[in-house]
Amino acid sequence: MTTQVVSANRLDNGRVVYLAPSGQWIGALSEAEVAHDATAAESLLHRAATAIIDRLIVGPYLISVTAATGRPQAERLREQIRATGPTVAPAHHDRAA
Amino acid sequence: MVAIYHYDDADRTLVRERVAQFRDQVDRRLSGALTEEEFRPLRLMNGLYLQLHAYMLRVAIPYGTVSADQMRVLAAIARRYDRDYGHFTTRQNIQFNWIKLEETPDLLHDLAQVDMHAIQTSGNVIRNVTADHYAGAAADELDDSRIYAEIIRQWSTLHPEFSFLPRKFKIAVTASATDRAALKVHDIGVRLHERDGAPGFEVMVGGGQGRTPMIAKTIRDFLPEHDLLSYLEAILRVYNRQGRRDNKYKARIKILVHDLGAAAFAAKVEAEWAEIKDGPLGLPEAEVARIRHHFQPPAFRDLDAPNSLHVAKARIDPAFARWLRINTHAHKQPGYAIVDVSLKPVGGIPGDATADQMDALADIAAQYSFDEIRVTHTQNLVLPHVEEGALHAVWQALGRHGLATPNVGLASDIISCPGMDYCSLATARSIPIAQAISTRLADLDAQEDLGVLGIKISGCINACGHHHVGHIGILGLEKNGQEYYQLTLGGDPGADASLGEVIGKSFSAGGIVDAVEKITVAYRALRTPGEAFIDAYRRLGPAPFKETLYAAA
Known part of the structure; x- marks a missing residue:
């Protein structure tokens, strides 16, 4: 199986978060806890279910990552964009006509 | 007074009660009294989605008409609750991308202060009714299509029978031979025209895009004004009963119309309509007149002699001349023009506007366009009523805020x-x-x-x-x-x-x-x-x- 981390959105503000080894839900994918097998992935989801009950997060799911550098990076573009934000700069105040 | 539908006490009460209701729902969600499964349909009924990065709120702009004061509030919301910008959509609405659930009730409260809301901008209901963005201004229109769009809006808002349709439902209205509202790719397209001097509607049904695109079929060539709502009610009833609920990808009315065939679908509508056409949904002339009163033309000046100032300026300034050619259109009132405001700068994000740009637009509209702004389904804005003599000043003012790209309708207007x-x-x-x-x-x-x-x-x-x-x-x-x-x-x-x-x-x-x-x-x-x-x-x-x-x- 691929290596995975669990991601979700915070309930209160909707921001993208990942479960860290500390048990905290953090914004940095690179600091997320990595599951290397199915049992570990199941454990991540189980802890996420607890976080739902605690009203911290919504919609947790596993995402595939590569961890070649020791820090997880999302495999799919969609998850890369979730991790780092839109690839386009929002409207600027100083647009020229 | 700006030509926009003005809420009465009943309208205001409805919107404010809805804000209070949603505040309670959010409180209960955050306290754990509601699960996400229970809360999700409630937030969607108030236009609040959970998107890729955050909550996204879609705010309704009925038929794309927004006043200068309302635009200023949208700008303030962008600053206070978002990241200083908003995104105008193909349904003449605006979306805010970085909303916090815990702040949403306050945001909706702010919107309600200027008679705005997010009701029915999501869910399997009749969505924001769209219309010709030049309505009330276009030289080629028969009437102001917003009058009928507003009547449909009032009928469809919180309609108890149509709150759980098989799928979402979109209605567009025009009153011109030129279709600027993409009628034929809507669930229902309504086009006002005349027969023997009397107004009536061509009714098109079953258009749409998505994974199964279809062009709408005309099921009535000419529907008298009086029968508009009863006929729409008949269409919705047939769809509500017979539209598929077992497969969301086959649940839009276009699939029903296609599977039955337009003639058979029309026959079902006619049969349903025969039962209700003489009921309470008949449109009284007095009610049409009451709604029409809200859309009275602004106090145009009587400009007998054409103002040639803009023509003279265009002769010496090719950039202004280009903008005049591309971004202005013929107005029904002599001496006035419609101004298209491009939200498509080269290399920009289509439909995005900063809070500063929204404020600037509000100021320009207040000074030059009777406080009125329109949102187009092509993700641009419109100043509908600008004196020709002020066009150069408007062009300069727009240009100072990056809003004068002369490309509306051209290749970069994407x-x-x-x-x-x-x-x-x-x-x-x-x-x-x-x-x-x-x-x-x-x-x-x-x-x-x-x-x-x-x-x-x-x-x-x-x-x-x-x-x-x-x-x-x-x-x-x-x-x-x-x-x-x-x-x-x-x-x-x-x-x-x-x-x-x-x-x-x-x-x-x-x-x-x-x-x-x-x-x-x-x-x-x-x-x-x-x-x-x-x-x-x-x-x-x-x-x-x-x-x-x-x-x-």
């Missing part, structure tokens, strides 16, 4: 959905493709030479970027983890609507920009003098364009 940069449903990015194409085709002389050319981009099969009706349509897909872009040609959203044809195998992100440019080069070579792109395509078919794209491959 419709684009938010795509995978924001949307949780998307399969590919669309904004970067729009940016790259508008940059590649930026030369304004070349764009004018190309003429009217609608490039429309969707980041998934749901087609929010209207690619099916793009002269050049682009659909972003994911294959094996890579973004690919499918090209369609020959779509058109107008009165002679057509769906684009897939032209061949898809392109990479870089390749699609080259492909679009090649299509424009081929069109230039193949057109007859004065022939628009869509007319050339309809004459020539796909073959020469396919050859251009794939022959050397």
Whole structure:
């Protein structure tokens, strides 16, 4: 199986978060806890279910990552964009006509 | 007084009670009294989605009409609750991308202060009613289509029978031979016209885009004004009873109309209508007059002699002359013009506007356009009532805020959905493709030479970027983890609507920009003098364009 981390959105503000080894839900994918097998992935989801009950997060799911550098990076573009934000700069105040 | 529907006490009470109700629902969600499964339909009923990065709130702008005061509140919301910008959509609404659930009740409270809300901007209900963005101003219109759009809005708002339809439902209204509202790709399109001097409606049903695009079928050529709501009610009743609820991909009314056939569907509507046409939904003339009163033309000055100041300025300033040619349109009132405000700067994000730009627009509208602004389904804005003598000043004021790009209707006036940069449903990015194409085709002389050319981009099969009706349509897909872009040609959203044809195998992100440019080069070579792109395509078919794209491959 691929290596995975669990991601979700915070309930209160909707921001993208990942479960860290500390048990905290953090914004940095690179600091997320990595599951290397199915049992570990199941454990991540189980802890996420607890976080739902605690009203911290919504919609947790596993995402595939590569961890070649020791820090997880999302495999799919969609998850890369979730991790780092839109690839386009929002409207600027100083647009020229 | 600005020509907009003015809430009465009942309207205000309804909206404020809804804010209080949602505040309680949010409190209960945050306290754990409601689960996400219980809360999700409640937040969607208030336009609040959970998107890729955060909550997104879609605010209703009925038929795209917004006052200067309302625009200022939208700007303030962008600053206080978002990241200083908002995104105007193909449904004449505005979306805010970075909303916090815990702040949403306060945001809705702020909206309610200027008679705005997010009710029915999501869910399987009748959504925001859209209309001709030049309504009340266009020289070619028969009447102000917003009058009927507002009547439909009032009928459809919190309609108890239609709060759980099989799927979402979109209605558009025009009152002109020129279709500026894409009627034929709506669940219902309503077009006001005249017969023997009396007004009535052509009713089209079953259009739509998404994964199964279809052109609406006319099921009534001429419906008397009095019968508008009872007939719409009959259509909705047939759909509500017989539309599929077992498969969300087959649940839109277009599937029902297609499966039954337009004639059989119409017969069912007529049978239903016969039961209710003489009931309470008949439109009394007095009620139409009451609504019409809200849309009285503003206090235009009586400008007998044409003001030639803008003509003189245009003679000495080619940039102003270009903007006049491209971004202004004929007004019904002598001495006035309609001004298109482009939200498509070269390399920009289609439909985005900063809080500062919204405030600037509000100021300009207050000074020059009787406090009125319109949102177009092509993701631009409109100042509907500008004195010709003020056009130069308006152009300069817009230009100071990056709002005077003279490209409305041209190749760089691209419709684009938010795509995978924001949307949780998307399969590919669309904004970067729009940016790259508008940059590649930026030369304004070349764009004018190309003429009217609608490039429309969707980041998934749901087609929010209207690619099916793009002269050049682009659909972003994911294959094996890579973004690919499918090209369609020959779509058109107008009165002679057509769906684009897939032209061949898809392109990479870089390749699609080259492909679009090649299509424009081929069109230039193949057109007859004065022939628009869509007319050339309809004459020539796909073959020469396919050859251009794939022959050397």
